[in-house]
Amino acid sequence: ELKVEQNPLFLSMQEGKNYTIYCNYSTTSDRLYWYRQDPGKSLESLFVLLSNGAVKQEGRLMASLDTKARLSTLHITAAVHDLSATYFCAVDTGTYKYIFGTGTRLKVLA
Amino acid sequence: ETGVTQTPRHLVMGMTNKKSLKCEQHLGHNAMYWYKQSAKKPLELMFVYSLEERVENNSVPSRFSPECPNSSHLFLHLHTLQPEDSALYLCASSQSVGGSYEQYFGPGTRLTVT
Numbered sequence: 001e002l003k004v005e006q007n008p009l010f011l012s013m014q015e016g017k018n019y020t021i022y023c024n025y026s027t028t029s030d031r032l033y034w035y036r037q038d039p040g041k042s043l044e045s046l047f048v049l050l051s052n053g054a055v056k057q058e059g060r061l062m063a064s065l066d067t068k069a070r071l072s073t074l075h076i077t078a079a080v081h082d083l084s085a086t087y088f089c090a091v092d093t094g095t096y097k098y099i100f101g102t103g104t105r106l107k108v109l110a
Numbered sequence: 111e112t113g114v115t116q117t118p119r120h121l122v123m124g125m126t127n128k129k130s131l132k133c134e135q136h137l138g139h140n141a142m143y144w145y146k147q148s149a150k151k152p153l154e155l156m157f158v159y160s161l162e163e164r165v166e167n168n169s170v171p172s173r174f175s176p177e178c179p180n181s182s183h184l185f186l187h188l189h190t191l192q193p194e195d196s197a198l199y200l201c202a203s204s205q206s207v208g209g210s211y212e213q214y215f216g217p218g219t220r221l222t223v224t
Binding site for chain 2: 004031033035040041042043044045048050088090092094095096097098099100101102103
């Protein structure tokens with residue numbers, strides 16, 4: 001059974017600090033997606049990573065994919081309060097199934 | 111806005127009621143999905159439709175019945191639900207199944223079963 005694990009599950013950080021969220025998965029895949037979810041809202045697509053070594057950046061967020069290590073990271077640079085949300089990674093199994101991680105709830109403190 | 115709408119946004123129903131959730135996508139996509147999001151659990155894929163044909167029924171109890179009359183609309187018919195079915199139900203669409211197509215999510219329906 002494919003497992004997708006994120007860590008940490010909860011992250012409280014000060015504004016201006018850097019941190020990395022990790023997404024590990026248990027089967028071969030070269031497609032991974034990152035989503036953001038605000039409380040009471042739906043999922044918003046952040047990044048689409050489609051090959052080994054893929055790196056995408058948007059503002060203070062940067063995502064990367066290492067398919068050999070079965071690992072994706074979401075790096076936060078100089079966090080701001082507006083980044084507070086829950087972040088999910090989702091692994092594409094190669095058919096039509098996404099398997100979502102457990103989510104990382106990020107709280108950025110002013 | 112993602113181009114995927116869901117109604118109602120909130121629903122409270124008793125265990126003996128019958129209700130339906132509606133999803134509509136305005137993106138010209140060919141695939142649509144139902145997910146369940148419960149507190150403290152990862153999103154669970156429930157159903158997948160490709161060009162109005164169901165391609166996945168992920169061991170979902172029969173009290174949930176999906177319907178896809180065309181590629182733009184998706185319904186989830188609910189009957190005889192249990193309190194543990196209370197959750198956020200999310201609809202998503204993608205250009206196609208398979209391939210490298212990201213999914214676009216609707217705002218969700220918050221369902222409470224009393």
